[in-house]
Amino acid sequence: MISAARKTLLLCDDEKDLAEELGEYFSETGWRVNICNSGREAERLLFEGLAPECLLTDLRLGDMDGSRLVAMAHALPALIRPRLMVVMTGNILGSATKHTLGVDILRLKPVEPVMLAQEMEDMLLSRMTD
Amino acid sequence: MTLKLDSIRRRWALFVTVALVATTACLYAATTFLYLDHARQREMLAVGIRTSGWVAYQAQIELIKTLAALRIDAVDPSTVGQEDVLLRIEILRSRLPILYESEEGKLLNELPAHVPTIKGYEAIIDVFLAEVEAQPEAIIPASRLNKLHDELQPLTRTLQKILQTSVAYNESIYKREQELAKSPAFVPLALMFFSVTSLVVFVLLQAMRDRHRLIAVERAQAEAAHMQENLRALIRAMPAVVIVFDSLNNVVSFANPLAQTLIDTAPPTSKEWRRFLKAAQDSLTGDEAGGVVVSFSFQRSNGKILALRGRRQRVMWEGRQQSMLALADTTQVRDAELQIMQAAKLATLGEMASAIAHEINQPLTVIRMAAANAQRLLANGDTASLEAKLDRINSQIERARRITDQVRRYGRSTTLHAEPFFLRRAIDLAISFVAEQYSMSGIRLLIELDLPVELQVSGEQTLFEQVIVNLLINARDAFEENRAKGAHPVVQVRARVEGEQVAVSVQDQAGGICHDVLGTLFEPFTTTKSESQGTGLGLSLSRKIIRGMKGEIVASNAGGGALFLISLPTHRREAELREAAQ
Numbered sequence: 001m002i003s004a005a006r007k008t009l010l011l012c013d014d015e016k017d018l019a020e021e022l023g024e025y026f027s028e029t030g031w032r033v034n035i036c037n038s039g040r041e042a043e044r045l046l047f048e049g050l051a052p053e054c055l056l057t058d059l060r061l062g063d064m065d066g067s068r069l070v071a072m073a074h075a076l077p078a079l080i081r082p083r084l085m086v087v088m089t090g091n092i093l094g095s096a097t098k099h100t101l102g103v104d105i106l107r108l109k110p111v112e113p114v115m116l117a118q119e120m121e122d123m124l125l126s127r128m129t130d
Numbered sequence: 131m132t133l134k135l136d137s138i139r140r141r142w143a144l145f146v147t148v149a150l151v152a153t154t155a156c157l158y159a160a161t162t163f164l165y166l167d168h169a170r171q172r173e174m175l176a177v178g179i180r181t182s183g184w185v186a187y188q189a190q191i192e193l194i195k196t197l198a199a200l201r202i203d204a205v206d207p208s209t210v211g212q213e214d215v216l217l218r219i220e221i222l223r224s225r226l227p228i229l230y231e232s233e234e235g236k237l238l239n240e241l242p243a244h245v246p247t248i249k250g251y252e253a254i255i256d257v258f259l260a261e262v263e264a265q266p267e268a269i270i271p272a273s274r275l276n277k278l279h280d281e282l283q284p285l286t287r288t289l290q291k292i293l294q295t296s297v298a299y300n301e302s303i304y305k306r307e308q309e310l311a312k313s314p315a316f317v318p319l320a321l322m323f324f325s326v327t328s329l330v331v332f333v334l335l336q337a338m339r340d341r342h343r344l345i346a347v348e349r350a351q352a353e354a355a356h357m358q359e360n361l362r363a364l365i366r367a368m369p370a371v372v373i374v375f376d377s378l379n380n381v382v383s384f385a386n387p388l389a390q391t392l393i394d395t396a397p398p399t400s401k402e403w404r405r406f407l408k409a410a411q412d413s414l415t416g417d418e419a420g421g422v423v424v425s426f427s428f429q430r431s432n433g434k435i436l437a438l439r440g441r442r443q444r445v446m447w448e449g450r451q452q453s454m455l456a457l458a459d460t461t462q463v464r465d466a467e468l469q470i471m472q473a474a475k476l477a478t479l480g481e482m483a484s485a486i487a488h489e490i491n492q493p494l495t496v497i498r499m500a501a502a503n504a505q506r507l508l509a510n511g512d513t514a515s516l517e518a519k520l521d522r523i524n525s526q527i528e529r530a531r532r533i534t535d536q537v538r539r540y541g542r543s544t545t546l547h548a549e550p551f552f553l554r555r556a557i558d559l560a561i562s563f564v565a566e567q568y569s570m571s572g573i574r575l576l577i578e579l580d581l582p583v584e585l586q587v588s589g590e591q592t593l594f595e596q597v598i599v600n601l602l603i604n605a606r607d608a609f610e611e612n613r614a615k616g617a618h619p620v621v622q623v624r625a626r627v628e629g630e631q632v633a634v635s636v637q638d639q640a641g642g643i644c645h646d647v648l649g650t651l652f653e654p655f656t657t658t659k660s661e662s663q664g665t666g667l668g669l670s671l672s673r674k675i676i677r678g679m680k681g682e683i684v685a686s687n688a689g690g691g692a693l694f695l696i697s698l699p700t701h702r703r704e705a706e707l708r709e710a711a712q
């Protein structure tokens with residue numbers, strides 16, 4: 001198990017209800033969660049050095065593309081860069097894969113929360129033991 | 131050519147008629163004149179013969195009697211003889227002036243030359259009479275009587291001469307009369323003959339012309355009758371619905387066999403026909419050359435819906451002004467059109483399937499997460515917070531239902547049933563339909579609907595939505611194609627009221643319409659897209675739909691993109707137009 005202090009998550013979805021439910025779910029499973037409803041807000045938090053272990057974002061945000069947010073996160077200094085990046089999407093656009101998007105996990109909505117949380121935890125653990 | 135000949139012939143006939151009439155009139159005048167002249171001559175002759183010689187002759191007789199009385203009394207003077215002499219002299223004296231004063235005397239040619247002589251004798255007689263008057267008791271001596279006798283003797287010659295001229299004159303008159311009698315009015319007879327002949331010719335010519343005219347009229351009548359028969363046969367055989375009706379009371383006076391089989395075989399006064407005529411009248415649109423355009427559907431009593439299109443005209447039928455409907459049965463065309471429209475709608479739905487899936491996934495995701503959280507709450511025994519979760523789940527289910535409803539509504543089979551609908555809501559629905567697509571493509575929609583919510587237009591709502599969806603999808607396609615060339619990802623949808631019209635515009639900034647297709651943009655199969663992407667039917671169907679709503683759609687390039695402008699009559703205006711057409 002990873003300590004609660006290490007399990008930090010920045011959650012970004014322009015759909016408020018969904019962001020809330022996701023946030024609630026991850027909080028209850030031991031994550032420290034920050035929620036934001038727009039790409040710009042997420043960008044600001046990351047730049048200000050929130051430095052979450054994990055970034056979970058919707059692919060389509062009202063004001064910007066989720067892939068742009070991911071790309072931006074990749075460009076952050078290593079110290080504040082999230083170790084794990086996860087994208088959810090309503091439907092896959094053409095040839096987009098987790099590799100082209102540059103993310104660790106790509107999930108189709110409606111996501112299965114138990115599995116997703118498990119996978120995220122496993123992956124994060126393996127990264128940290130690296 | 132024949133026309134010219136005809137006109138020449140007509141002019142010639144007119145000339146002959148006028149000439150004949152003029153000749154006849156002249157002949158009549160001449161005959162009358164001759165007759166009058168003849169009568170006057172005869173009258174003159176009678177007067178001349180009776181009177182002209184008479185006055186001279188009487189004077190002569192009186193003179194001879196006077197001379198004899200003078201001689202007798204001179205031989206044997208007596209009172210009785212003297213009285214006789216005086217009486218004779220007085221009679222002679224009164225006779226002499228008659229010679230030159232009376233009308234008859236004036237007729238004698240040479241009389242004026244003798245007047246002084248006669249007056250001289252009158253003076254002699256007057257002297258004698260004056261002497262006798264001076265001594266009334268005295269007996270006139272024989273010498274005086276002889277003297278008077280000798281004085282008056284030469285008058286005999288004068289009177290003789292006058293009598294002779296008068297006889298000569300009478301003779302000449304007599305000769306003329308003889309001549310007249312011998313030439314038995316040859317000229318008047320000839321004139322009479324000519325005038326009668328020309329009258330007869332005139333009447334004959336007139337009769338001939340009348341006969342020609344009658345034949346022509348009869349021929350024309352026969353032709354008209356044939357024509358009418360042919361027309362009726364044509365109307366009966368025509369593969370079109372033809373109905374003649376009295377627009378005052380909507381009673382059908384004629385329906386060709388096709389109309390009867392298509393609409394109703396019941397008597398023309400039946401309800402079915404009335405319903406039919408009402409449907410036709412309700413659909414009247416503006417006047418066009420050749421009648422008022424009618425386009426309507428009619429549900430038969432057996433449930434089948436007919437589509438009919440044609441014109442209404444005013445005609446004279448059976449001597450009355452009536453209305454004629456000539457209609458084509460467009461049911462099959464309409465059905466085919468509906469199928470194409472339906473196919474186009476389904477194609478749009480197919481195209482948007484992924485966007486729809488995404489939209490439905492959104493509430494599903496919320497539901498799943500809420501359900502997961504609810505399960506945990508239940509496990510923890512926290513039932514108080516459960517209710518909020520269930521509410522959230524319910525509202526998300528509602529959201530999903532709205533999406534599926536919209537898809538269902540959009541995909542349901544198309545009818546052409548026009549009904550007033552709220553324009554603003556229809557535009558909103560159409561936009562919400564593509565909103566997901568647009569956000570997926572990163573295109574911003576600028577919406578300015580300056581419309582009262584309650585404003586209505588008339589038509590089939592989902593078809594109108596299809597038009598807006600078509601335009602928005604075309605704009606998206608144009609943007610996708612030109613994304614690399616720096617197209618602006620902005621599409622504006624605007625609407626505003628302009629009097630009795632509403633203007634709806636869709637404008638993009640994606641480079642505009644290709645010039646090659648601008649001219650035929652609204653014709654079927656005009657497309658610049660690959661076969662898998664475009665059918666070229668979108669805009670042609672759109673125009674069909676908008677025109678069905680009595681509106682118009684036009685396209686132009688403006689502001690770095692395409693601008694599509696739709697104008698529609700508002701429902702009230704549309705109803706007014708329809709009323710006006712009746």
Ligand SMILES: Nc1ncnc2c1ncn2[C@@H]1O[C@H](COP(=O)(O)OP(=O)(O)O)[C@@H](O)[C@H]1O
Nearest residue numbers: 604605608642643657658664665666668669692
């Ligand atoms: N907004 C637009 N911008 C540029 N071109 C357009 C636009 N809308 C329509 N067109 C042109 O008009 C053509 C016909 O459109 P349409 O009738 O909808 O058929 P389709 O979309 O299937 O090709 C398109 O192929 C395109 O070339």
Ligand SMILES: [Mg+2]
Nearest residue numbers: 600604668669
């Ligand atoms: Mg199209």
